[in-house]
Amino acid sequence: MASREVRPEPSLIRVRDFAAGAGQVGYVAGPCSVESEEQLMSSARAVKAAGATGLRGGAFKPRTSPYSFQGMKEDGLKLLSAARDETGLAVFTEVMATEDVDLVARYADVLQVGARNMQNYRLLEAVGKSGKPVLLKRGASATMDEFLLAAEYILNEGNDQVMLCERGIRTFESHTRFTLPLASVPYLHRRTHLPVIIDPSHGTGHTYMVHDLAVAAVAAGADGLIIEVHPDPSNAMSDGYQSQTFEAFAETMKRCRKVQAAL
Numbered sequence: 301m302a303s304r305e306v307r308p309e310p311s312l313i314r315v316r317d318f319a320a321g322a323g324q325v326g327y328v329a330g331p332c333s334v335e336s337e338e339q340l341m342s343s344a345r346a347v348k349a350a351g352a353t354g355l356r357g358g359a360f361k362p363r364t365s366p367y368s369f370q371g372m373k374e375d376g377l378k379l380l381s382a383a384r385d386e387t388g389l390a391v392f393t394e395v396m397a398t399e400d401v402d403l404v405a406r407y408a409d410v411l412q413v414g415a416r417n418m419q420n421y422r423l424l425e426a427v428g429k430s431g432k433p434v435l436l437k438r439g440a441s442a443t444m445d446e447f448l449l450a451a452e453y454i455l456n457e458g459n460d461q462v463m464l465c466e467r468g469i470r471t472f473e474s475h476t477r478f479t480l481p482l483a484s485v486p487y488l489h490r491r492t493h494l495p496v497i498i499d500p501s502h503g504t505g506h507t508y509m510v511h512d513l514a515v516a517a518v519a520a521g522a523d524g525l526i527i528e529v530h531p532d533p534s535n536a537m538s539d540g541y542q543s544q545t546f547e548a549f550a551e552t553m554k555r556c557r558k559v560q561a562a563l
């Protein structure tokens with residue numbers, strides 16, 4: 301169902317003012333984790349002012365270590381929902397477990413399935429049944445065929461609002477946290493009608509690279525970006541080393557829009 305042979309025209313996914321696909325580029329930004337009302341609201345206002353149409357923020361966090369901050373859970377979802385009410389931004393947030401899908405769907409506009417859960421087939425079926433748009437992140441060791449078959453699990457439940465997110469893969473290289481293949485954009489566009497979103501934050505793992513890779517992704521034809529932005533990256537509770545400041549994000553937005561206009 302994801303194949304271009306089934307549907308030759310590119311799919312457009314629209315949630316509030318966020319639109320991705322068929323020539324529209326959707327910009328999602330915000331903190332890795334929701335940490336407090338002040339942190340989330342200031343981020344939401346800043347990314348909206350810079351031109352983003354989606355707000356990201358994790359309330360359920362899949363952390364590599366069980367001793368790291370695990371997220372604010374439902375309190376975080378409530379803050380996201382309040383941020384949406386004030387700014388109108390579409391809320392993107394991760395759901396980690398099948399039993400949390402109903403809860404997260406009550407607050408979120410788009411359900412994010414994280415890289416670590418790309419092959420959690422019961423979760424894919426559950427988000428498929430939720431009727432909410434889904435941002436499916438590529439597993440760090442998943443092939444393109446596995447990625448597309450994971451999307452198929454969601455589509456097969458009658459949910460055609462699926463966005464594919466390239467967030468970098470595991471390679472032998474260690475100068476970046478993951479290796480971000482921008483070739484995924486033209487490749488996936490050839491194979492599927494689904495919008496392709498690039499995550500230059502997790503894809504590089506270094507704040508200083510985020511701007512250049514974001515701009516390059518738009519130049520490569522990406523249908524959207526998802527970028528980590530924090531009011532005080534050096535004191536972030538997660539992923540500060542790859543988060544942009546408000547000012548840096550505003551610069552990135554400006555340049556991406558220029559590139560978009562020049563395509």
Ligand code: PEP
Pocket residue numbers: 332358362413414415416437467502
């Ligand atoms: C995230 O978006 O904060 C995240 C945990 O991403 P990924 O699932 O790609 O690691």
Ligand code: MN
Pocket residue numbers: 332333502528538539
């Ligand atoms: Mn993160």
